[in-house]
Each structure stands twice: as structure tokens, then as C-alpha cells.
Amino acid sequence: MPRKSKKDTENPYEKGEFAGDYRELAEMYIQLFFLEKSWFCGGLIPQCELISDSSIQTVLRTQFSEHCFKFIHEECLPRIPNNKGYDDNSIPWEIHYLLNLLEGLRTVGVPKEYQPGLLLLYFKFCKGMKIPPPPLL
Numbered sequence: 001m002p003r004k005s006k007k008d009t010e011n012p013y014e015k016g017e018f019a020g021d022y023r024e025l026a027e028m029y030i031q032l033f034f035l036e037k038s039w040f041c042g043g044l045i046p047q048c049e050l051i052s053d054s055s056i057q058t059v060l061r062t063q064f065s066e067h068c069f070k071f072i073h074e075e076c077l078p079r080i081p082n083n084k085g086y087d088d089n090s091i092p093w094e095i096h097y098l099l100n101l102l103e104g105l106r107t108v109g110v111p112k113e114y115q116p117g118l119l120l121l122y123f124k125f126c127k128g129m130k131i132p133p134p135p136l137l
Contacts, residue, residue, distance in 0.1 A: 026059040027051050032108040040128030057134035059117035068116045076123040
């Protein structure tokens, strides 16, 4: 039996019977995760930014991949200022920071599939960093 080409493979998050449900879930988890977080320039993060098509696509399309990890570790984490009070020599500050972010995602019940996109949105909205556009499908 021949394999389907990538063109023939549909992304279930954006096409198919449950695409609308996935989009609603992505919106819900974005709202939950950013509920008590501040915009990088102060104040609340505008709703039009939080639930824009670009934000939804970032959450639905970004996967934990080598490219994603590399971007977070090389472009985002080094720009986070060190906490002067952090004194645990067993784990670098940047890794501790990332683990706390992942714990925050898990605390609000974000599924593993949505976590990488939400991490990128965190660096964009809360730290003012430029992130890559959502992957094309």
C-alpha cells in the first residue's frame, strides 16, 4: 500500500471533523495560561493579541521538536535575566526558569501538544521577544 504524500495528509487540528473544537480548546488554554500574566510593556495582554489567528496557529502547529527546543534554548532563555537570589548549583537558572514555565502549563491542565506554542507565546507576550511565525502546514 503506497504512503500518502505530505500534501494529502490533513492536519486534524485545522482540517477535519473536530477542527473547530481544537481551535476552541487552544483559545481556552491561551486564556487560562495568560490569565494572571502581564504584557511585556505593562498591563494586561490585549485579547485581540491573545486569541488572534496567529496565536491560535502557533499553539496548534508548534510541536516539541529539535527546532523548537533550539529556538527556546538559544534565542529566548539566554535573554531572561538571572535571578540574583537563585542559588541552586545543580541546575542552571535558565533551565529552572523553563521548568517553572512548564509546571505552570501543567498546573492549568494544558495538554502536551499545546505546550510548545504556549511557551513561544509567553516569550512573545510577556518578555517582548520576537518568535518565528507558526509553521506552515
